[in-house]
Amino acid sequence: MSQDAPLLQLRELRVDVADRHVLKSVTLDVPAGALLVLMGANGSGKSTLGMALAGHPRYRVAGGSARFAGQDLLALTPEARARAGLFVSFQAPPEIPGVKNNLFVRTALNAVREARGEAPLDAFDFLADARATAKRLGMPEAMLGRPVNDGFSGGERKRNELLQLALLRPRLAVLDEVDSGMDVDGARALVELVRERRAQGAAFIVVTHYQQLIEQLQPDAVLRLAEGCIAESGGLALAADIARRGFAREAAAQEA
Template identity: 80%
Template sequence: MNSTEPLLQVRDLRVDVGDRNVLKSVTLDVPAGALVVLMGANGSGKSTLGLTLAGHPRYHVVGGQARFAGQDLLALSAQERARAGLFLSFQAPPDIPGVKNNLFIRTALNAVREARGEAPLDAFDFLGSARAAAQQLGLPEAMLGRPVNEGFSGGERKRNELLQMALLQPRLALLDEIDSGMDVDGVRAVVQQVQKLRAQGTAFVVVSHYLQLIESLEPDTVLRLDQGCIAEAGDLELARDIARTGFARAADLVEA
C-alpha cells in the first residue's frame, strides 16, 4: 500500500439490494488508525455500506470503487477480505447452531494468521488468550464452549462480537450499532476495546446514534448518511448537532 493512500478508500460506491438502489453514491476515506463515526436515519444505508464492504452476496455493487490496504476490495471474496484484516460486527449477530464458539473463533483466527504468514494457534494456546479476553469483556467463560450466539442475550451477542474482534485484531473494524442491547458496563467495554485496538493501529468505522458512546470514542470524523449519500462531514460537533436537532432537522439545514 502506498504510504499516502488511506487504508480504506471508497469512491462513488453505488449498491443495489434486490431491485432497490440503496447506496446512490458514497465516497469516504479511512486512514490507518483513524476512527470514523457514521450516523444516519433508519434506512439511510449505514448497514448496507458495512455489509457491502465485507462482501455479503446479497449486496450488489453497480458502480464505484473500494480499495483496502492497496488492493481492489471489490475483487476479493468475503473470506479474502477477512483474511486481509477487515472485520464486521453485525447489527443483529446470528446464531450458528452446532458450531462451538471457541472452534469458530479459532478457525477464523488461524485463517487470518495464515494470511499474515504466522503459525496457527493450537487449542491450548488459543483458549488461554480467549479466556483472558472474555474476562476483560465480561463474557462468561462457559460461553466459549457453547454454540455461537445460541441462547445468548442481545448484550452477550454484542460482547461476543467484541471478543472476536479482540482476538482477530483486524486492520479495519466496521462496528454496526455495537452498543445496541448493551448495558452501561457493555458500552464501557466497547470503548475500552476500541481504544486498546486503536492504540495498536486498528482503524474503525462505527455506526451509532448514542452520543455518549460517540463522545467517549473521540472520533476523527463524523459523517451523516442520508438517502444513500454522504450528506455532511464534520467532527464531534456534528454528532452533537444531530443529537440535538434530529436527522430531519439536520437535512433541512443542509438543504437551506
C-alpha cells in the same frame, strides 16, 4: 500500499439491494488508526455499506471502486477480505447452532494467522488467550463452550462480537450499532478495546447514535449518510446537533 495511501479508499461506490438503489455515491478515505462515526436515519444505507464491504451476496456493488490495503477489495471473496484484515460486525448477530463458540473463533483466527504468515494456534494456547480476553470484556467463560450466540441475550451477542474483534485483531473494523443492547460495563469494554486497537494502528467505522459513546470514542470525524451519499461531515458538534434535533433537521435545512 504507499505510506500515505488510506487503508480504505472508496470512490463513488454504488450499492443495490434487490431492485433498490441504496448507496448512490459514497466517496470516503479511512487512514490507518482513524475512527469515523457514521450516522443516518433508518434506511439511509449504514448497514448496507458494511455488508457491501464484507462482500455479502445480497448487496450488489453497481459501480465505483473500493481499495483496501492497496488491493481491489471488490475483486476479493468475502473470505479473502476477512483474511486481509477487514472485520464487519452484525447489527443483529445470528445464531449458529451446533458450532461451538471457541471452535468458530479459533478457526477464523487461524485462517487470518495463515494469511499473515503466522503459525496456527492449538486449542490449548487459543483457549488461554480467549479466556483472558473474555474476562477482560466481562464475558462469562462458559459462553466460549456454547454454540455461537445460541441462547445469548442481545448484549451477550454484542460482547461476543467484541471477543472476535479482540482476538482477530483486524486492520479495519466496521461496527454496526455494536453498543445496542449493551449495559454500561459492556459499553466501557467497547471503548477500551477500540482505544487499544487504535493505538496499534487499527481503523474503525462505527455506526451509532449514542451521544455519550461517541464522545467517549473521540472520533476523527462524524459523517451523516442521507439519500445514499455522505451528506455532511463534521465533528462532535455535528453528532450533538443530530442528537438534539434528530434527522428532522435535514428537512428543516432543505426548506430554509
